[in-house]
Amino acid sequence: MKIYANNKELEVSGQRPLIDELRDAGYDIPSLCYAPNAVHEASCMVCMVRDADSDQMMPSCATFPTEGMHIDVDSDEVMSLRRMSLELLLSDHKARCGVCGSKDKCRLRELAVRMKAKWTRFGPLPPPCQAEPVHVNGRLWFEPAKCIRCGLCVYNSDDGFTFQGRGFDMQVVIPEQSKKNVDKQLAELCPTGALYIL
Ligand code: SF4
Ligand code: SF4
């Protein structure tokens, strides 16, 4: 099928979300809660694009192309919404890059720098999280302060990962009884290095 990205015609299969089609066509679409071939629920909203026909913003990771649709990929309006989504996440982030072991492989930090996002747009930063890193199993660790609750580990774990609480209080819980089986590949999905191999 044909779609139009920034008014340029693209031939797409229609079987993959817009984010994959647009990236393959060379567009730089950021994402945090999405990984190709992994189960995800659109939650970070940093991948937004605009449906130029209906003037609706939509997460490109959770939207499939339809014949003839026109997508505004990266206008000022789109970029500003993406930045705001990022700033919302940062406003509740309880780790500090200066003392964080994830620094060089953290997609949240990389995006914040690249998109010139303000950490304090929605008020002063919360105090750093005092929770200690949790040993999951073997060389796998979980550091709650770095978690942005993207859900990738929860939705792709066969080991009982779950969310507890709601809103800003929501946190990942790894049940004791399932820790011995946890798949280390989950660390590769984690966008901040909250799950990491030591
Ligand atoms: S997890 Fe990423 S954004 Fe958060 S403090 Fe560490 S490097 Fe910075
Ligand atoms: S630990 Fe990582 S993958 Fe899991 S919810 Fe937190 S940020 Fe996402």
Ligand code: FES
């Ligand atoms: S990457 Fe699309 S909502 Fe997170």
